[in-house]
Each structure stands twice: as C-alpha cells, then as structure tokens.
Amino acid sequence: MNQKNFFLGLVSGIAIISFVGFIIMTVAYFQKSQDLSQTKNGNEPVAKEKNVAGPAQNQNSNAGAGQKADIKVTDQDWIRGDKNAPVTIVEFSDFQCPYCARFHQTMKEVMQNYPNQVRWVFKFFPLSQIHPYAQKAAEAAECAGEQGKFWDYADNLFENQDSFSDDFFSQAASRMGLNMNKFNSCVTDSKTAEKVDADLAQGQAAGVQGTPTSFINGQAVPGALPYDQLKSTIDGLLNK
Numbered sequence: 231m232n233q234k235n236f237f238l239g240l241v242s243g244i245a246i247i248s249f250v251g252f253i254i255m256t257v258a259y260f261q262k263s264q265d266l267s268q269t270k271n272g273n274e275p276v277a278k279e280k281n282v283a284g285p286a287q288n289q290n291s292n293a294g295a296g297q298k299a300d301i302k303v304t305d306q307d308w309i310r311g312d313k314n315a316p317v318t319i320v321e322f323s324d325f326q327c328p329y330c331a332r333f334h335q336t337m338k339e340v341m342q343n344y345p346n347q348v349r350w351v352f353k354f355f356p357l358s359q360i361h362p363y364a365q366k367a368a369e370a371a372e373c374a375g376e377q378g379k380f381w382d383y384a385d386n387l388f389e390n391q392d393s394f395s396d397d398f399f400s401q402a403a404s405r406m407g408l409n410m411n412k413f414n415s416c417v418t419d420s421k422t423a424e425k426v427d428a429d430l431a432q433g434q435a436a437g438v439q440g441t442p443t444s445f446i447n448g449q450a451v452p453g454a455l456p457y458d459q460l461k462s463t464i465d466g467l468l469n470k
Contacts, residue, residue, distance in 0.1 A: 273453035326361035333454035354429040370399035373416035
C-alpha cells in the first residue's frame with residue numbers, strides 16, 4: 231500500500247509540475263509576441279519592468295502615429311539645418327538604441343536633401359532600464375556640444391554603439407581633439423544630467439514610450455521611418 235501511495239504521489243507531482251510549466255511557457259509566449267509587435271515598426275519600447283515615464287505619462291498615454299503634441303524648441307536644443315525651416319522634425323532618441331542608429335542615418339540623408347526646408351531637433355530620451363550607457367552617452371554628447379562638437383560626437387556614438395564602456399566616452403572626446411579638462415568637468419556637472427532629464431521629461435509629457443519617436447510639425451511619428459516614407463511626409467507638408 232505504501233508503495234502504491236508513493237507512485238500515486240509521484241505521478242500527481244509530475245502532473246502538477248508539467249501543468250505549471252505549461253502555464254509559464256504560455257505566458258512567456260504571449261509576452262514575447264507582445265514585445266515583437268511593439269518592435270516590428272522599428273521602435274525600441276520603454277522597459278516594462280519599471281514605469282519609466284512616471285506620472286507625466288498619464289497626461290498623454292502614448293504618442294501614437296498621427297497624435298499631435300506641442301513640443302517646445304529653444305536655443306538650448308541641438309538643431310541641425312535652418313532654424314526657420316518650414317518643416318521641424320523633433321526626434322527623441324537614445325544613443326544605445328539600434329533603431330535610433332538606423333534612423334540617425336536616415337535623418338542625415340534628409341538634411342543633405344532638405345538643408346533649408348527641414349530643421350532637425352535632437353532631444354535625449356535614454357531608456358536606462360534596458361540601455362545601461364544611454365544616460366552617460368547623452369551627458370557626454372551634451373558636453374561635446376559645449377565645445378561645438380555635438381553633432382560630430384553624436385555621429386560617432388551611433389557609429390560605435392558596440393564599443394560603449396565607461397572609458398569610451400572620454401576616449402572619443404580625446405580623439406576628437408576636445409579640451410579634456412573642460413569635457414571631464416562638464417560630465418561631472420549636475421547641470422548636464424539635468425538637461426538630459428529635462429528632455430526625457432518633455433518626451434514623457436508628450437507620450438513618448440519608445441525610441442526613436444519623432445514629431446513632424448507636431449505630429450507624432452514613432453519608429454525608425456524609412457527615408458522614402460519620411461520624404462513623402464516632408465514633401466506633403468512643403469506642398470501645402
């Protein structure tokens with residue numbers, strides 16, 4: 231009898247473990263499917279394990295395609311192109327995001343072809359939960375900008391995402407010939423982090439939940455749009 235009870239208990243235990251395992255695998259499958267649906271359009275989503283956006287997120291739940299937002303642009307922002315151009319593209323970006331690197335090249339092509347018709351406004355949106363060097367990269371780029379090298383440094387960062395390390399940002403600045411005393415002092419200045427955090431908060435308030443997210447004349451365009459689609463949007467605005 232004891233042997234029979236033992237085998238019955240063993241079979242029951244195996245059945246329970248198998249059932250629990252099935253449930254876990256099912257949940258994981260649907261979670262992965264949801265993640266893939268968020269990234270298929272070339273947009274790196276905010277990490278789910280923490281509410282990165284915070285309370286401001288409730289003001290505008292998600293910057294979906296076509297959603298309008300009034301994004302303030304000031305002289306403190308990094309702008310490439312004619313500041314009085316009829317088309318403004320405000321991009322919220324993360325230097326460690328692979329989709330952002332791809333879109334960065336697309337935007338450079340846009341600026342080559344529309345130097346007087348488009349102004350490109352770059353704003354920081356580091357996804358620190360999934361990109362450990364995103365905040366440091368943004369602060370380093372801000373400091374390079376203080377020496378007139380923001381765009382050169384930004385280009386360098388996107389071209390070398392696989393090389394990011396604690397030492398890389400200083401080495402990159404040194405190779406570019408920046409004044410290292412000024413650069414190092416800037417990196418440790420709390421005002422630099424505050425500038426990055428201010429951009430992040432602005433994006434959160436506008437409903438940005440992934441990178442890259444752009445606002446073309448105030449209209450949200452999430453994801454790494456291909457050049458032809460971006461060109462079509464720009465041409466449509468210019469022809470109005």
